[in-house]
Amino acid sequence: MVTIKDVAREAKMSVATVSRVLNGSGPVSEETNRLIREVVGRMRYVPHSGARSLITSKTETIGVLLPDLYGEFFSEVIRGMDDTAQRNGYHLLISRAYADRHGIETAIRAMRGRVDGVVAMSPDLDAESLLNLPSTIPIVLLCSVSRGNEIDSITIQNFRGAREMAAHLISLGHKRIAIIKGSVRNHDAAERLRGYRMALRDAGITPDPLLERDGDFTEAAGYSAALQLLALKKRPTAIFAANDSMAIGALSALRESGIAVPEEMAVGGFDDIPLARYMDPPLSSVHVPIWELGAKAVTLLLHGITHKNDHARRRERVSTKLVIRRSTGGEPAERPPPQTLNREKVSV
Amino acid sequence: MVTIKDVAREAKMSVATVSRVLNGSGPVSEETNRLIREVVGRMRYVPHSGARSLITSKTETIGVLLPDLYGEFFSEVIRGMDDTAQRNGYHLLISRAYADRHGIETAIRAMRGRVDGVVAMSPDLDAESLLNLPSTIPIVLLCSVSRGNEIDSITIQNFRGAREMAAHLISLGHKRIAIIKGSVRNHDAAERLRGYRMALRDAGITPDPLLERDGDFTEAAGYSAALQLLALKKRPTAIFAANDSMAIGALSALRESGIAVPEEMAVGGFDDIPLARYMDPPLSSVHVPIWELGAKAVTLLLHGITHKNDHARRRERVSTKLVIRRSTGGEPAERPPPQTLNREKVSV
DNA sequence: TTGTATGCGTTATCAT
DNA sequence: ATGATAACGCATACAA
Numbered sequence: 001m002v003t004i005k006d007v008a009r010e011a012k013m014s015v016a017t018v019s020r021v022l023n024g025s026g027p028v029s030e031e032t033n034r035l036i037r038e039v040v041g042r043m044r045y046v047p048h049s050g051a052r053s054l055i056t057s058k059t060e061t062i063g064v065l066l067p068d069l070y071g072e073f074f075s076e077v078i079r080g081m082d083d084t085a086q087r088n089g090y091h092l093l094i095s096r097a098y099a100d101r102h103g104i105e106t107a108i109r110a111m112r113g114r115v116d117g118v119v120a121m122s123p124d125l126d127a128e129s130l131l132n133l134p135s136t137i138p139i140v141l142l143c144s145v146s147r148g149n150e151i152d153s154i155t156i157q158n159f160r161g162a163r164e165m166a167a168h169l170i171s172l173g174h175k176r177i178a179i180i181k182g183s184v185r186n187h188d189a190a191e192r193l194r195g196y197r198m199a200l201r202d203a204g205i206t207p208d209p210l211l212e213r214d215g216d217f218t219e220a221a222g223y224s225a226a227l228q229l230l231a232l233k234k235r236p237t238a239i240f241a242a243n244d245s246m247a248i249g250a251l252s253a254l255r256e257s258g259i260a261v262p263e264e265m266a267v268g269g270f271d272d273i274p275l276a277r278y279m280d281p282p283l284s285s286v287h288v289p290i291w292e293l294g295a296k297a298v299t300l301l302l303h304g305i306t307h308k309n310d311h312a313r314r315r316e317r318v319s320t321k322l323v324i325r326r327s328t329g330g331e332p333a334e335r336p337p338p339q340t341l342n343r344e345k346v347s348v
Numbered sequence: 349m350v351t352i353k354d355v356a357r358e359a360k361m362s363v364a365t366v367s368r369v370l371n372g373s374g375p376v377s378e379e380t381n382r383l384i385r386e387v388v389g390r391m392r393y394v395p396h397s398g399a400r401s402l403i404t405s406k407t408e409t410i411g412v413l414l415p416d417l418y419g420e421f422f423s424e425v426i427r428g429m430d431d432t433a434q435r436n437g438y439h440l441l442i443s444r445a446y447a448d449r450h451g452i453e454t455a456i457r458a459m460r461g462r463v464d465g466v467v468a469m470s471p472d473l474d475a476e477s478l479l480n481l482p483s484t485i486p487i488v489l490l491c492s493v494s495r496g497n498e499i500d501s502i503t504i505q506n507f508r509g510a511r512e513m514a515a516h517l518i519s520l521g522h523k524r525i526a527i528i529k530g531s532v533r534n535h536d537a538a539e540r541l542r543g544y545r546m547a548l549r550d551a552g553i554t555p556d557p558l559l560e561r562d563g564d565f566t567e568a569a570g571y572s573a574a575l576q577l578l579a580l581k582k583r584p585t586a587i588f589a590a591n592d593s594m595a596i597g598a599l600s601a602l603r604e605s606g607i608a609v610p611e612e613m614a615v616g617g618f619d620d621i622p623l624a625r626y627m628d629p630p631l632s633s634v635h636v637p638i639w640e641l642g643a644k645a646v647t648l649l650l651h652g653i654t655h656k657n658d659h660a661r662r663r664e665r666v667s668t669k670l671v672i673r674r675s676t677g678g679e680p681a682e683r684p685p686p687q688t689l690n691r692e693k694v695s696v
Numbered sequence: 697t698t699g700t701a702t703g704c705g706t707t708a709t710c711a712t
Numbered sequence: 713a714t715g716a717t718a719a720c721g722c723a724t725a726c727a728a
Contacts, residue, residue: 001484003705014715019707026708027713048461050402051705055720059398061441061462068427071622075422082444091458093409094442096430110439113396113721114409114462136349219626245623252626274419275593278567278600280628351721362699367723374724375697399721402704461705 002045011039022047061091062301063115065107067122068096071245072273073290077142080294081119088302090116100124108139117301120144124185138304140297145187146315152300154293154316158188161286161320162195162240163202165268168284168322169238170203172329174266178211178236180225180246189217192242192270211236215246222249230257237265238328244269244276244285251279251327262329272323281326292318350393359387370395409439410649411463413455415470416444419593420621421638425490428642429467436650438464448472456487465649468492472533486652488645493535494663500648502641502664506536509634509668510543510588511550513616516632516670517586518551520677522614526559526584528573528594537565540590540618559584563594570597578605585613586676592617592624592633599627599675610677620671629674640666 004022008015013036020026021036039045053059062085066074082092093115097107104122111118121142141153169177179196182189197207210232213225222241226249229236241247247269251261259265261281269276272287296316304311352370356363361380368374369384387393401407410433414422430440441463445455452470459466469490489501517525527544530537545555558580561573570589574597577584589595595617599609607613609629617624620635644664652659 004707005705015706016708016716017714020714023707029713032713046457046460048705049458050398050407050461051720052461052707053720054398054402054705054722055707057720070420070423072419074426075418078422078442079416079444082442086443091462092442094426094430094440095434096427109394110397112394113398113400114439219622223626248623248626252628255628274567275596275623278571278596280600280603352723353721363722364700364724365698368698371723377697380697396721399704400723402706402721403723405704 001048002043003048004045007036007039007043007045010043011036059114059116060089061093061115062298062305063108063111063118064092064094065097065104065118065120065122066094067098067124069121073271076290077121077294080291080296081298082294083291084295084298084302088298090298090302117305119297119301123187123189124183136309138301138309140301140304142293142297143188150313152304152313152315154297154300154318156188156191156288156293157317157320158191159195159198161270161288161322162192162242163199164195164320164322165240165270165284165286166196166199167202168324169240169266169268169328170199170205172238172266174236174238175205176208176211176234176236177205177238177240178213178229180213180215180222180239180241180250182242182246183216184214186217189242196240210234215242217243217245219245219249219252222246223253224249226250226253227257230254230259235265238267239265240268240270242270244271244273244283247283247285247327248275248279251283255280261327266328268328276323277325279327284325284328285323287321287323289318289320349396350391351396352393355384355387355391355393358391359384407462407464408437409441409463410646410653411456411459411466412440412442413445413452413466413468413470414442415446415472417469421619424638425469425642428639428644429646430642431639432643432646432650436646438646438650465653467645467649471535471537472531484657486649486657488649488652490641490645491536498661500652500661500663502645502648502666504536504539504636504641505665505668506539507543507546509618509636509670510540510590511547512543512668512670513588513618513632513634514544514547515550516672517588517614517616517676518547518553520586520614522584522586523553524556524559524582524584525553525586525588526561526577528561528563528570528587528589528598530590530594531564532562534565537590544588558582563590565591565593567593567597567600570594571601572597574598574601575605578602578607583613586615587613588616588618590618592619592621592631595631595633595675596623596627599631603628609675614676616676620669624671625673627675632673632676633671635669635671637666637668 004015004018008018018036020028021033085092095107097103108118117138119140119142123143141151143155146153181193200207213228215221215225239250241250247267250267254261254265261267269283269285272285276283276285352363352366356366366384368376369381433440443455445451465486467488467490471491489499491503494501529541548555561576563569563573587598589598595615598615602609602613609615617631617633620633624631624633
C-alpha cells in the first residue's frame with residue numbers, strides 16, 4: 001500500500017509538504033501543489049485515516065449501538081443517522097448489542113479509539129446505569145428513559161401520541177377500548193400504555209385490566225392478542241395496538257374471525273409504517289418521524305463532540321401525529337398517491 | 349484518557365510487559381500478571397484500537413456499502429452481517445452510497461485505513477467497473493452482476509425463484525400472467541423478469557409486452573401498475589409482482605376496484621417478508637433468506653481477508669423457495685403461528 | 697522474566 | 713515556501 005512517504009520520495013519533496021498540500025494547511029507554492037497532486041493521482045495514494053486519527057485524535061466516526069430492531073424502524077433510523085453523519089463528514093460504526101448494562105458497556109469499550117461518540121438505543125434499560133459508564137466520550141440515548149439531565153437523550157412523544165389515538169377512539173363513541181401492549185420493560189411501550197390509560201381517565205372511563213393484553217411488537221403477538229380479546233365475555237369495540245405490526249396481526253385475526261372492521265371492531269396502530277395505508281382497511285395510526293429521530297440523535301451527538309462533551313445536556317423529543325384512516329371508521333377512503341417514484345427500493 | 353503508559357507507570361512496569369499481559373503474548377510471571385490486571389481494572393484502562401490497528405495493520409472492521417434500502421431487507425441483511433462479524437470479532441462500518449462507480453469508489457477510498465475489507469451492494473451497477481478499483485483490499489459483491497471470476501460475489505437465485513412462481517401460476521391454469529417489474533437497471537429485477545419470461549416460454553406462452561409493467565419496488569408502484577393492468581382491454585388473470593411491497597400495493601388496488609383475489613385475479617410476490625402471511629388474502633411469495641445473504645457475504649469476505657486477498661474467487665448464491673398461500677388460490681388457509689415471541693421488536 | 701528501542705502512517709512544531 | 717523531527721498509542725524484535 002502506498003504511503004505518504006512514497007509520494008514524497010516520488011515527488012522529491014518532504015512528507016511535511018505533501019501533508020500540507022493534501023490538507024490545505026500552511027503555504028505551498030502553486031507549482032509544488034500541482035506536482036504533488038499529480039503524483040498523488042498517478043500513484044493512487046489514499047491517506048490512511050487510521051494513522052491520521054491517531055495524531056489528530058479525531059476518528060470522524062460515530063458509534064451506533066442498537067438492540068435487535070426489525071423492519072422499517074431500523075432502516076429508517078439508520079438512514080436518518082447516516083444522512084446527517086455524512087453531511088458532516090462522519091461515518092457510522094454500527095453494532096447490535098444486548099440492551100442491558102453489560103452489553104452496552106462491552107460494546108462501548110470495544111469502540112474505544114474508533115469512534116468520537118456513541119448513539120445508544122436501549123429501550124429496555126433505564127439509563128441510570130449508563131451514567132457511570134467508564135467513558136468520557138459523548139453519548140446520546142435513543143428512546144430510553146433517563147432521569148435527571150446527566151445525559152443527552154432523544155425520544156418519541158409516545159405518551160401524547162397514544163393519548164391522542166385513544167381519545168380519537170373515544171370520540172367515535174367507543175367505551176370498551178382494548179390495548180395490545182408492547183414488550184415489557186420497553187420504554188416506548190410503557191409510555192404508550194400510559195397515554196392510553198390517561199385518555200380513558202380523561203373521558204371518565206376506568207381502565208379494565210382484562211382489556212390490556214400483552215404483546216411484543218410482532219404481528220404474531222397482535223394476531224394472538226386479538227383472538228384472546230374476541231374470546232372475552234364482554235368484548236371490546238375497539239383495539240389500540242402499540243405498534244403497526246401488531247395492529248396488522250390483529251386485522252388478520254379479525255378477518256379470519258369474520259369480524260368487520262371498523263363496524264364491529266375499530267383498530268388503531270402506532271408508527272404509521274408505509275404499509276399502513278395499504279392494509280384492508282387502511283390502518284389508522286400515530287405517525288412517528290423515524291428519520292428525524294436518527295437525524296436529531298446524530299446532530300445532538302455532534303454538538304457534544306464539538307464541545308468536547310462539556311456542554312449543557314439536552315432532552316429532545318420528536319413529535320407524533322395522528323393519522324386517521326378507515327380502520328377506525330373515522331374518515332372516508334384515503335386513496336394512495338398515484339405512483340410516487342421517490343423510494344428507490346431494492347428488493348423488499 | 350488513560351494509556352498503556354499510565355498503566356505501566358502505575359504498576360511500575362514497562363509498557364512492553366503491560367502489552368504482553370493484555371495480549372497474552374510472551375511469558376509473564378503470575379504475580380505481575382495479577383498486578384497489572386488489577387491496575388488495568390482500577391484505572392479503567394481500555395486499549396486504543398486505532399493505535400493498535402496501526403501497528404498490527406488489522407482493523408478488525410469490515411466496511412459495508414449499501415444503496416438506499418428499505419424495510420425488512422435492510423435490517424435483515426445487516427443482521428446477518430453483524431451476527432457473523434461479531435462472531436468473528438469484527439465490527440461493521442456501514443455507509444450508504446450511490447450505487448454508481450463514482451459513489452462506490454469514493455466510499456471505498458474514505459474507508460482506507462479503517463476497514464480490512466468491504467462488502468458492497470450495488471444492484472444497479474455492472475461490476476465490470478469495480479474490477480479496476482484502486483484497491484488491494486478484499487471485496488465481496490452483493491446482489492450484483494459480475495462477469496468473470498475476478499471478484500467474490502453472492503447473489504439471490506432470482507431467476508429460479510421467479511420461474512417457479514410463474515410456473516406455479518401457469519399450473520393453476522392461468523394463461524394471461526402479468527408482471528410488475530422492479531427498478532430498471534436493477535440486477536435482481538432483471539433476473540426475475542427473465543425467470544418469468546422463461547416460465548411462460550416453457551409453457552408455450554408468448555410474453556406480451558402489454559403485460560409487463562414498470563415498477564420500482566414500492567407499494568405505490570404496485571398500486572398504480574395494478575390499476576393500469578385493470579384498464580387493459582384484455583385483462584390478465586394473474587399478477588406476479590417482482591417484490592412483496594409491490595404485490596401489497598397491487599392487492600390494495602384490486603380491493604378498491606372490487607376485484608376478488610384470487611378468484612378474479614391471482615397475485616404472487618417475491619421476498620416473502622414477514623407481513624406477507626398477514627395480508628388479505630395471505631400473499632403467495634418466493635422466500636428469500638436475507639439473513640443468510642448477509643451472513644454468507646461476511647463469511648466470504650473474512651475468507652478473503654484471512655488469505656490476504658490471494659484466494660480463489662467464489663460466486664455463491666442463496667436459494668429461494670416458493671411459498672404458496674391464498675392469494676394465488678393454490679392452497680387453503682394457512683394460519684399464522686400462535687404467538688411466537690422470538691422477535692424482540694422495538695417500535696415497528 | 698522483563699526492559700529498551702523501533703516503527704506503524706500521519707500531522708504538528710519548529711527550524712531554515 | 714520547505715524540511716527535519718517529535719509525537720499519537722500501541723506491539724514487537726532484540727537485549728538484558
